[in-house]
Amino acid sequence: MTRPPRLALVGQPNCGKSTLFNQVAGYKALTGNFPGTTVTFTSSRVRVAGQVIELVDLPGAYSLAGANPAESVAQDYLLTQNVDAIINVVDASRLERGLDLTLELLELGLPVVLALNMMDEAHRQGITLDQEKLSAALGVPVAALVARKGVGVRELFATAVRACRQPTAPNRARYSRDVEAALAEIAAPLDRRLGLPPRLAAIKLLEGDPKITALARERAPAAVAHAAQFQRALTASRGRPAEVIINSERHTAALNLCEACATVARSRTFDWRDRIDDVLLHPVWGYVALLAILFAFFQFVYGVGTLIEEPTLALFDNVLATLETELRGIPLALELVKGIVAGISGGFAIVLPYLVPFLIGLGLLEDIGYLPRVAFLVDGLMHRLGLHGKAVIPFILGYGCNVPAVMATRILEEPRERVIAATLATMVPCAARLTVVFGLAAFYLGPAYALGIYVLNLIIVALTGAILMRLLPEETPGLILEMPVYRLPTLKTIVAKSYYRVREFVVVAWPILIAGSIALSLLEFLQLDHWVNALFAPVTWLLGLPDAVGTTLIFGVLRKELALVMLRQALNTSNVAAALSAGQMLTFTVFVVFYIPCLATLAALNRELGRNKMLGVAILTTGIALVIAFVVRVGMGLLGG
Amino acid sequence: MTLCEIQQGSQAKIVSIGGGRTAQQQLRELGLFPGDTVRVLRRAAFQGPLLIECRGTQIALGRGVAAKVVVE
Numbered sequence: 001m002t003r004p005p006r007l008a009l010v011g012q013p014n015c016g017k018s019t020l021f022n023q024v025a026g027y028k029a030l031t032g033n034f035p036g037t038t039v040t041f042t043s044s045r046v047r048v049a050g051q052v053i054e055l056v057d058l059p060g061a062y063s064l065a066g067a068n069p070a071e072s073v074a075q076d077y078l079l080t081q082n083v084d085a086i087i088n089v090v091d092a093s094r095l096e097r098g099l100d101l102t103l104e105l106l107e108l109g110l111p112v113v114l115a116l117n118m119m120d121e122a123h124r125q126g127i128t129l130d131q132e133k134l135s136a137a138l139g140v141p142v143a144a145l146v147a148r149k150g151v152g153v154r155e156l157f158a159t160a161v162r163a164c165r166q167p168t169a170p171n172r173a174r175y176s177r178d179v180e181a182a183l184a185e186i187a188a189p190l191d192r193r194l195g196l197p198p199r200l201a202a203i204k205l206l207e208g209d210p211k212i213t214a215l216a217r218e219r220a221p222a223a224v225a226h227a228a229q230f231q232r233a234l235t236a237s238r239g240r241p242a243e244v245i246i247n248s249e250r251h252t253a254a255l256n257l258c259e260a261c262a263t264v265a266r267s268r269t270f271d272w273r274d275r276i277d278d279v280l281l282h283p284v285w286g287y288v289a290l291l292a293i294l295f296a297f298f299q300f301v302y303g304v305g306t307l308i309e310e311p312t313l314a315l316f317d318n319v320l321a322t323l324e325t326e327l328r329g330i331p332l333a334l335e336l337v338k339g340i341v342a343g344i345s346g347g348f349a350i351v352l353p354y355l356v357p358f359l360i361g362l363g364l365l366e367d368i369g370y371l372p373r374v375a376f377l378v379d380g381l382m383h384r385l386g387l388h389g390k391a392v393i394p395f396i397l398g399y400g401c402n403v404p405a406v407m408a409t410r411i412l413e414e415p416r417e418r419v420i421a422a423t424l425a426t427m428v429p430c431a432a433r434l435t436v437v438f439g440l441a442a443f444y445l446g447p448a449y450a451l452g453i454y455v456l457n458l459i460i461v462a463l464t465g466a467i468l469m470r471l472l473p474e475e476t477p478g479l480i481l482e483m484p485v486y487r488l489p490t491l492k493t494i495v496a497k498s499y500y501r502v503r504e505f506v507v508v509a510w511p512i513l514i515a516g517s518i519a520l521s522l523l524e525f526l527q528l529d530h531w532v533n534a535l536f537a538p539v540t541w542l543l544g545l546p547d548a549v550g551t552t553l554i555f556g557v558l559r560k561e562l563a564l565v566m567l568r569q570a571l572n573t574s575n576v577a578a579a580l581s582a583g584q585m586l587t588f589t590v591f592v593v594f595y596i597p598c599l600a601t602l603a604a605l606n607r608e609l610g611r612n613k614m615l616g617v618a619i620l621t622t623g624i625a626l627v628i629a630f631v632v633r634v635g636m637g638l639l640g641g
Numbered sequence: 642m643t644l645c646e647i648q649q650g651s652q653a654k655i656v657s658i659g660g661g662r663t664a665q666q667q668l669r670e671l672g673l674f675p676g677d678t679v680r681v682l683r684r685a686a687f688q689g690p691l692l693i694e695c696r697g698t699q700i701a702l703g704r705g706v707a708a709k710v711v712v713e
Binding site: 062063065067100125243247248277283284287376377378380381388389413477479480481482485 | 672675
């Protein structure tokens with residue numbers, strides 16, 4: 001067997017698994033300071049401690065129960081893939097809670113290495129950990145590290161690689177006598193037919209874990225009945241459900257371990273982070289601060305973007321003028337070159353100037369730990385949309401790109417919430433649409449128009465949410481969200497993360513922009529664009545837009561930026577204001593912001609919600625876009641735009 | 642008395658935790674068990690959540706969830 005050993009990073013949400021992963025694999029997994037940053041697994045072959053290993057970054061899970069689809073990924077992966085060793089990452093400043101999961105992981109029968117991450121934070125809180133004692137008590141190797149700074153990472157992997165080859169003898173948590181008796185009896189007839197060690201299977205069955213119980217119903221129905229019998233007996237004798245008994249006893253074991261191995265030098269003091277929250281979570285100032293932060297963010301993107309868009313557009317106009325004189329004799333070549341230049345200049349002049357500052361700003365908000373605070377502030381309002389505050393995280397990510405936003409709805413527990421949140425998340429203007437809003441509305445009409453579009457969008461999203469809630473009536477479960485401590489973002493992470501996201505645009509979207517522009521050139525050259533425009537004529541007529549806009553709207557489904565890049569080409573001018581009135585520009589922008597999500601988002605919706613709901617979203621958003629753009633057209637007409 | 646009735650800045654001891662199975666499980670996973678002492682750090686506006694602290698972990702709990710946590 002030549003397969004490199006497979007090591008899985010497992011731990012509770014926001015303990016730094018992805019940060020550790022990126023330290024050895026390069027920036028491949030997005031990181032952020034909020035629980036649920038990672039919703040799917042990433043794996044990479046890396047060379048550490050002199051050996052090639054396959055390292056897998058799993059989504060955070062508080063336990064092996066999996067309260068939401070993101071957490072279930074970790075459980076499923078550990079039970080179905082051949083993992084050679086588990087690196088159990090624990091936030092050292094939250095040891096007692098992290099050990100709950102550690103004790104569960106020990107039941108898997110795989111080699112486990114305990115990685116005590118964020119040792120610096122633990123020190124700051126006055127916590128000292130006795131690693132040797134902890135290692136002896138658990139029967140597994142323990143390594144201390146600060147993943148963010150790369151401290152202790154090499155040693156951790158050296159330990160983990162050694163652990164792969166060794167048989168394990170962990171000290172499992174012992175439950176009280178009646179629980180142990182029940183576990184022994186349930187486990188006895190179970191071999192590995194449930195795909196997990198019999199004792200762990202017995203624990204899960206006794207806890208009533210829905211997934212393992214369903215599996216056992218197929219493969220070992222007798223065990224389910226057996227477990228149910230013990231559940232009743234335990235509830236009768238202890239007055240509490242079996243799962244509560246088991247969880248409590250495991251928690252007590254974790255607390256005892258922690259008490260034996262950790263010393264806290266001082267009691268909780270209120271520090272600068274609490275002072276920040278005094279303002280940012282204040283019932284009045286919190287909302288003022290939220291609006292101020294969003295407005296500053298907006299100004300930053302607009303300021304940087306316009307500064308660069310204008311001279312860059314002018315530069316490419318000169319290039320195009322030179323090329324036009326050079327290629328005057330060869331019409332086909334001229335058209336093709338025009339298309340290529342339009343695609344390239346679109347990326348440089350319209351997309352990147354707004355995209356880069358936006359992604360830097362989003363990265364900062366993510367890494368500081370502000371997103372869960374927004375969830376806290378808006379939870380009360382979100383309930384009126386049939387959601388709770390946690391759903392605001394996919395929304396905010398949606399401003400970057402709708403695809404991860406749709407995937408981020410996996411952090412929500414209820415299927416109904418995921419449907420509503422994913423639908424609304426696709427209506428959030430992503431960075432691609434941001435370039436249309438800024439590059440067209442803000443650039444030609446002024447920043448107030450762009451701001452107005454964002455506010456209008458929020459209102460429409462809220463209204464749609466309220467309507468969807470009526471259509472899918474059910475009680476919204478309450479918010480349960482861990483609030484991470486603030487962290488100072490590192491320059492390295494912000495740069496790496498922004499680069500990672502910009503690269504997505506450069507390698508995936510930009511070629512589409514160029515190809516789309518060339519396609520439009522060819523259509524124009526062959527005079528086929530009229531046919532495409534004719535197909536879209538009812539829409540352009542309704543919205544009072546020139547026929548030539550039809551093609552751009554169709555191509556815009558590929559990538560939303562394409563609508564604007566192609567608009568300049570379709571109107572045969574780099575100065576859109578010369579060809580469109582203010583009203584038309586606004587109508588166009590509003591339509592592009594709201595209409596059918598791009599192909600990549602539709603694919604993500606198809607994966608997460610299924611085909612019918614994906615089609616539903618496409619129809620719904622297009623309908624909304626038509627209505628709103630029409631209203632804007634009429635409104636602007638009345639105002640004389 | 643439920644957690645909802647605790648004043649901002651005050652502490653209380655958890656007596657029992659009610660609510661749906663998933664919610665109960667999530668609270669246990671975050672380390673909230675009967676017998677634990679929690680402090681209510683903040684209360685959000687618009688009938689929003691409470692921010693509580695238990696063993697150094699801060700958790701935002703919706704009012705609905707907090708109303709099912711009985712404390713003394």
